[in-house]
């Protein structure tokens with residue numbers, strides 16, 4: 001589709017968009033995504049409806065971000081991802097707009113910490129930095145330099161130690 005001249009807008013995700021969002025993720029990450037630690041953390045768990053957004057041009061989804069509740073040694077936190085923007089419209093600020101809306105919503109909520117697995121050079125602009133090596137582990141292999149966090153409550157990271165786990169049956 002030609003999105004060159006069309007404005008996009010950011011909206012809360014709704015259930016009818018689920019299949020299209022799964023397809024975006026499949027296109028971006030391929031079948032290997034299911035083996036990734038960040039995906040394992042979310043497997044079979046419903047993401048947080050109030051923290052998950054889509055970028056739309058008309059009815060077409062051109063980007064998506066989700067957040068999901070997790071536990072880290074008995075303390076609840078959030079994991080952000082996947083963040084995906086379709087290839088034809090990258091570098092136009094759509095990823096940033098999705099991140100800003102999702103993090104703004106998270107800051108207005110009750111959680112203290114968001115983690116993600118991603119590249120610090122991209123996510124630093126949204127307040128993410130590396131978790132000290134070994135402080136938070138994932139349920140599978142992950143490059144420690146890519147385990148990032150953003151404190152929603154200043155000073156909260158020090159309370160989180162251990163392995164991040166799925167919350168089943170939320």
Ligand SMILES: CC(C)(COP(=O)(O)OP(=O)(O)OC[C@H]1O[C@@H](n2cnc3c(N)ncnc32)[C@H](O)[C@@H]1OP(=O)(O)O)[C@@H](O)C(=O)NCCC(=O)NCCS
Nearest residue numbers: 028083084085090091092093094095096117118119121122
């Ligand atoms: C990462 C992604 C969501 C960014 O979306 P986007 O709409 O292009 O992002 P923005 O427009 O906000 O920012 C683009 C800028 O970030 C930079 N950027 C993108 N990915 C980056 C990365 N991994 N590391 C460092 N910089 C990155 C781009 O080079 C661009 O820089 P520029 O503005 O100087 O051209 C998108 O590239 C994507 O969907 N990638 C595939 C899926 C993926 O890797 N998701 C993240 C996994 S955790």
